[in-house]
Amino acid sequence: MPHKVRIALDAMGGDFGPSVVIGGAELSLIRHPDIEIIVFGDRAMVEPLLAAKPVLARATKFVHTDVSVKMDDKPSQALRHGRWKSSMWLAIDAVKKGEADVAVSAGNTGALMAMARFNLKTMPGIDRPAIAALWPTLKGESIVLDVGASIGADAEHLLNLAVMGSAMARVLFDLDRPTVGLLNVGTEEVKGLEAVREAGRILREEQLPHLDYVGFVEGDDIGKGSVDVVVTEGFAGNIALKTAEGTARQMAGYLTSAMTRTWRAKLGYLFAREAFNTLRDKMDPRKSNGGVFLGLNGIVIKSHGGTDPEGFAAAVDLGYDMIRYELLAKIGETLRRHDRAAVTSQLSGASS
């Protein structure tokens, strides 16, 4: 291992700010003693928290700034008043300058993406960045992307999403050839958007060495865990993610009201309380934490804004794994194979 994993944290993002961020950093450091942390934020709020955690403080470099991006800032506002100096910008900039390997923020998604894109720029061969979500399934976890970075996608962008998502699955799930499905609608002859069909054709033909393309999947395949990586453009992907979160909350609401309606149900609840707590954790969309920005020259993790220290630590852990197992190198490797395959298929097409 070349060096410690260096993680830049925006202490001022999220609904609860530094207390969640610093609490989460400590939990993640306990699990990964080989991390180094740079925290950007307001001295008055962050230093007392660090002073109370000496182990964390020893692994942490603190950088003061009194500018922070608000949760309801529009991306353009955030760029205008937060560029060069906000805690969010400085965390991303640490990655840009090579002082950190990954940046983590619970701040607002639009602003974080705008700053990350502005500062880090997209990787060679990638036009547009994407947000990948870790999605809990009946089998474990899958990766779904794009969940909202860009609207609409041509076949080439869907292919890039497949490449980036499968690289992430190799890193996180320790798989050689993760299974990949393209999200589509079911009715046989309404075969979905032209771009989805075209991307399916190319993925079938190219037979990329680092991903196993299995075909189209439908919305209900996501929760089943039918594939490791679900690829879709950002409009449908964002709607799928939000709809699933809404449905999970709705089911949790039904559960609560069912368990408080009669004395028998209340008694049953008392006996099964521990089981219910586990269940509530599984049903809480905030617990599966961490959207990963892919396609940029550097890794940025978006933690859920309303999360607690355990949830923020999950986002930091995610950043750690991505660096330790060399996500960017793996994306680059598959992109180059894809380019070569594309060239070869064009050549063979021209000569036939």
Added chain:
Amino acid sequence: MPHKVRIALDAMGGDFGPSVVIGGAELSLIRHPDIEIIVFGDRAMVEPLLAAKPVLARATKFVHTDVSVKMDDKPSQALRHGRWKSSMWLAIDAVKKGEADVAVSAGNTGALMAMARFNLKTMPGIDRPAIAALWPTLKGESIVLDVGASIGADAEHLLNLAVMGSAMARVLFDLDRPTVGLLNVGTEEVKGLEAVREAGRILREEQLPHLDYVGFVEGDDIGKGSVDVVVTEGFAGNIALKTAEGTARQMAGYLTSAMTRTWRAKLGYLFAREAFNTLRDKMDPRKSNGGVFLGLNGIVIKSHGGTDPEGFAAAVDLGYDMIRYELLAKIGETLRRHDRAAVTSQLSGASS
């Protein structure tokens, strides 16, 4: 009331065929003694079922056909071998000929839509039909459309969906001006597809008398019941619907495994069994039954293929309500207002 509500049933559709259809028809007849039923299907299977239900048999006319559409027939196959003679076609054709007011089938969606469209044609002013789903929410029910009849939508099609969906909400929820939202993604400055923005602008400007346009909604607003009618194009709508069904099943799976893991949980389950049964009903996507085909010269209801008699009866009830409260007339009424408003706004635009 001019006459009884006449309902045409395809007895051969669905995973379980005539037993569910005939059982469901009986349940619905008990609730609505003013219905008349025409059943199309195979004599050998249907007649014994009817013979066992004399009350139903008296309200039912039976028409034999030995042709039926399979659950995995492609729409083109179904049209080729099932047109003019399959039970599915004949049920739709009864609506076309004015012998029935509504057709109900649990057969395959693609084939049913292809036949309905081919035979009934779209209403004046509507280019493409849509499938509307009744979606259970924390507040009750909402209507979501389109959930898969067509892929992609321009602003005009989204407007037609808003008009048709709000007419359905007036009929089913007994509202004067149902609230309507356009499904979009959240990030402020990625304002979603151009067509969605344009449709939003027109709906705001036209101020139609029969719907209350409230703006954009996100995926998690559906389950909250934030609006009565959620409008989206069919690709994202189908993915949202399937994703919600998948999430509901996933949550039910978590619940079952949590309740069987320890003896305390099992004991709790025994006490709360009744509450769990209610809950399971609420979490079962098959229970909210009935996709409604809108935009055709006649009403066709698609029941879930895997449903039971109670679920099929819910689809028949839905058809009954649509006829009793004059859905098609209400759609026509709002469409004409929309056209007038469009003409007026063009005129005022030209003169300004």
